Amino acid sequence: MNCKPILFAAVALAAIPASAEKIHISTSEASMVLDAEAGRPLHFVYFGAPLGTADVEALDNSGSRYLKAYPVYGLEAARETAMSVTHPDGNMTLDPVVRSVETSKDADGATVITVRMTDRVYPFGINVNYRTYPDAGVIETWVDAVNNGKKDVELREFASGYLPVRSGDVYLTSFYGSWANEARMEEEPLTHGMKIIKNKDGLRNTHTAHPEVMFSLDGRPRENEGRVIGAALEYPGNYRLRIDTDDSDYHHFFAGINEDNSAYTLAKGETFTTPALALAYSQEGKGGVSRQFHNWARRHRLAHGTETRKILLNSWEGVYFDINEQGMHAMIDDIASMGGELFVMDDGWFGVKYPRNNDSSSLGDWTVDTRKLPKGIGNLVDKARSAGIDFGIWIEPEMTNSVSELYEAHPEYIIKPSNREPVQGRGGTQLVLDLANPKVQELVFEVVDTLLTKYPGIDYIKWDSNAPVMNHGSQYLPANRQSHLQHEYWRGFSKVMDRIRAKYPDVTIQACASGGGRANYGILPWFDEFWVSDNTDALQRVFMQWGTSHFFPAVAMGSHISATPNHQTFRTIPMKFRIDVAMSGRLGMEIQPKNMTDEEKAMCRGAIAQYKEIRPVVQQGDLYRLLSPYDGKGLASLMYVTPGKEQAVFYWWKIETFADQHLPRVPMAGLDPDALYTVTELNRVDNTPLPFEGKTFTGRYLMDNGLEIPYTNNVDYHKRTDYSSRVLRLDRK
Numbered sequence: 001m002n003c004k005p006i007l008f009a010a011v012a013l014a015a016i017p018a019s020a021e022k023i024h025i026s027t028s029e030a031s032m033v034l035d036a037e038a039g040r041p042l043h044f045v046y047f048g049a050p051l052g053t054a055d056v057e058a059l060d061n062s063g064s065r066y067l068k069a070y071p072v073y074g075l076e077a078a079r080e081t082a083m084s085v086t087h088p089d090g091n092m093t094l095d096p097v098v099r100s101v102e103t104s105k106d107a108d109g110a111t112v113i114t115v116r117m118t119d120r121v122y123p124f125g126i127n128v129n130y131r132t133y134p135d136a137g138v139i140e141t142w143v144d145a146v147n148n149g150k151k152d153v154e155l156r157e158f159a160s161g162y163l164p165v166r167s168g169d170v171y172l173t174s175f176y177g178s179w180a181n182e183a184r185m186e187e188e189p190l191t192h193g194m195k196i197i198k199n200k201d202g203l204r205n206t207h208t209a210h211p212e213v214m215f216s217l218d219g220r221p222r223e224n225e226g227r228v229i230g231a232a233l234e235y236p237g238n239y240r241l242r243i244d245t246d247d248s249d250y251h252h253f254f255a256g257i258n259e260d261n262s263a264y265t266l267a268k269g270e271t272f273t274t275p276a277l278a279l280a281y282s283q284e285g286k287g288g289v290s291r292q293f294h295n296w297a298r299r300h301r302l303a304h305g306t307e308t309r310k311i312l313l314n315s316w317e318g319v320y321f322d323i324n325e326q327g328m329h330a331m332i333d334d335i336a337s338m339g340g341e342l343f344v345m346d347d348g349w350f351g352v353k354y355p356r357n358n359d360s361s362s363l364g365d366w367t368v369d370t371r372k373l374p375k376g377i378g379n380l381v382d383k384a385r386s387a388g389i390d391f392g393i394w395i396e397p398e399m400t401n402s403v404s405e406l407y408e409a410h411p412e413y414i415i416k417p418s419n420r421e422p423v424q425g426r427g428g429t430q431l432v433l434d435l436a437n438p439k440v441q442e443l444v445f446e447v448v449d450t451l452l453t454k455y456p457g458i459d460y461i462k463w464d465s466n467a468p469v470m471n472h473g474s475q476y477l478p479a480n481r482q483s484h485l486q487h488e489y490w491r492g493f494s495k496v497m498d499r500i501r502a503k504y505p506d507v508t509i510q511a512c513a514s515g516g517g518r519a520n521y522g523i524l525p526w527f528d529e530f531w532v533s534d535n536t537d538a539l540q541r542v543f544m545q546w547g548t549s550h551f552f553p554a555v556a557m558g559s560h561i562s563a564t565p566n567h568q569t570f571r572t573i574p575m576k577f578r579i580d581v582a583m584s585g586r587l588g589m590e591i592q593p594k595n596m597t598d599e600e601k602a603m604c605r606g607a608i609a610q611y612k613e614i615r616p617v618v619q620q621g622d623l624y625r626l627l628s629p630y631d632g633k634g635l636a637s638l639m640y641v642t643p644g645k646e647q648a649v650f651y652w653w654k655i656e657t658f659a660d661q662h663l664p665r666v667p668m669a670g671l672d673p674d675a676l677y678t679v680t681e682l683n684r685v686d687n688t689p690l691p692f693e694g695k696t697f698t699g700r701y702l703m704d705n706g707l708e709i710p711y712t713n714n715v716d717y718h719k720r721t722d723y724s725s726r727v728l729r730l731d732r733k
């Protein structure tokens with residue numbers, strides 16, 4: 001191998017070794033190259049477009065700088081690092097070198113490469129792992145910290161991964177938000193200094209920021225062109241993403257658990273494994289990265305990801321806490337009559353001593369309130385079955401209220417510091433159970449186990465979580481392990497979920513946390529989908545679902561038709577637009593059907609029937625975002641295309657209205673240029689069909705030009721509104 005020894009100043013501290021041991025990690029979409037020469041630190045060489053053998057061999061001559069693949073603290077000039085520790089003798093430095101490289105296969109058919117390093121002096125090991133899948137472009141990386149010594153080592157910093165991103169004209173795409181406004185997209189050029197994206201909520205880690213980012217390497221982010229790196233931390237708890245743009249030629253990207261107040265004492269012989277960081281690279285813009293993540297998620301990271309989801313009615317916005325048998329029966333009949341497939345009873349069904357009539361009591365008392373449901377849950381399961389649909393139920397098993405029988409019996413089960421009264425959350429009484437405690441793990445498992453054993457007809461669980469971790473302190477963990485609270489919480493949670501999934505592999509489980517607080521790849525392996533937001537306003541959903549779609553496929557995104565005026569924004573939006581937005585995700589309803597007009601019910605019945613036809617395309621197809629609502633062009637548009645390009649669904653939403661407005665015409669994407677596609681409008685409300693209804697166009701024409709979509713719906717004068725939207729189905733001839 002032709003290797004030129006070069007010494008770099010500043011951050012590039014490594015000379016390229018004379019006998020470099022290259023590791024080439026490759027997928028169909030990307031190559032990652034590392035230099036793992038035994039006895040030397042592990043070096044990062046390359047992450048980008050797929051390389052052939054000749055390219056890998058030539059890398060040493062490319063002038064590229066080799067950076068440490070997993071920078072550690074202590075010996076070099078103080079820069080951002082991935083790991084820092086304190087050894088038992090107080091030494092705060094690390095100096096790991098490669099000892100071996102191993103390759104193995106995991107149960108999922110993936111290949112795992114493990115680079116084992118140990119410190120030159122101290123009995124401390126760092127394994128850096130990389131996992132690739134035969135059928136997905138994503139590369140996952142994570143780290144094991146191994147204490148081979150005889151005394152405790154303190155882990156102060158423990159990132160899952162590090163990636164140097166060559167500077168130039170790099171833009172960052174990230175997501176921020178808050179309750180009812182989750183996953184707002186933000187795009188900015190990376191400038192000098194440090195960008196930190198973090199979460200400290202404890203439980204709802206996508207309530208505000210998201211642990212996923214994209215780096216567009218060729219200037220302003222584009223959807224279908226340009227080199228883009230995508231990164232998602234697969235962790236459900238507190239996280240910290242850092243992008244340090246220093247005096248080198250790189251943006252230094254680190255992602256991992258948020259170590260604040262969570263230092264970890266690694267006992268002798270113990271291994272601490274970080275969550276994985278998933279990385280993807282595409283030359284087809286942000287859209288290329290999204291499609292890779294969606295494909296990977298459906299195949300490997302989402303429960304039942306390759307199956308389609310049922311169309312449901314959820315009771316929350318229809319009745320809130322006002323649960324009663326007659327009302328539930330009516331909702332079951334209503335959704336069944338509209339063609340829905342599942343009814344989900346939300347909050348308010350439980351509590352004996354303390355009935356759950358509002359959010360100030362009863363969590364933990366998961367016994368049906370027979371004052372509301374005299375014939376119990378079994379009756380509702382049977383009712384749903386006789387209506388020809390399935391039944392689902394809401395729970396919030398990680399929580400209790402200080403007003404509950406559970407809390408009265410077991411005040412020691414809650415998260416709380418010693419010698420202090422707990423600060424209480426939602427409803428003035430909500431408290432978080434301490435999943436570090438095995439008894440609490442058992443309790444949470446039993447909540448689900450009892451429901452599903454008693455009522456095997458329950459097909460769906462909405463698993464909610466509506467409080468942050470306040471009151472830092474575990475009544476279970478010893479005094480010298482209080483900083484392990486967050487770690488042990490998620491370990492406990494994982495144990496519970498593993499047990500639930502082992503016993504109930506087929507039940508559908510939705511992750512909800514005050515709306516969209518749990519849209520993350522750390523939680524999804526046990527869950528089928530997540531609730532995008534408590535905000536069901538169709539216009540605002542266009543923005544939130546746009547952001548969410550960057551990393552998550554439509555099959556995972558609960559998207560419901562709700563009432564108007566909307567309960568969160570009080571905006572009045574016509575049914576057609578509400579349907580057209582909800583139909584771009586996992587369609588459901590969040591409404592009281594008895595308050596709907598016959599015309600609205602008929603529209604929903606029609607939409608549900610049409611959604612059933614396009615469901616595989618939306619939920620399993622490739623997403624092409626066409627025109628961003630964030631671009632201020634007055635429009636948003638996207639489409640889904642089946643992998644074989646036989647069928648596509650095109651969405652067009654007008655998001656602002658001015659008289660004599662001029663909107664852009666939207667070229668399509670992802671079609672077979674040489675195939676002919678027939679256009680059919682879905683959810684049509686116009687008095688006359690569109691000019692292209694039933695007509696045929698080549699994929700090339702549609703991708704070069706798009707179709708001229710009328711700005712308004714051609715309906716009777718008294719039915720006109722300021723909203724307009726279109727859904728077009730394209731069928732290859």
Ligand code: DGJ
Pocket residue numbers: 316346347394464466512513514515516531533534
């Ligand atoms: C918060 C969720 O996001 C809502 O959908 C609903 O389930 C309520 N909790 C119930 O308390």
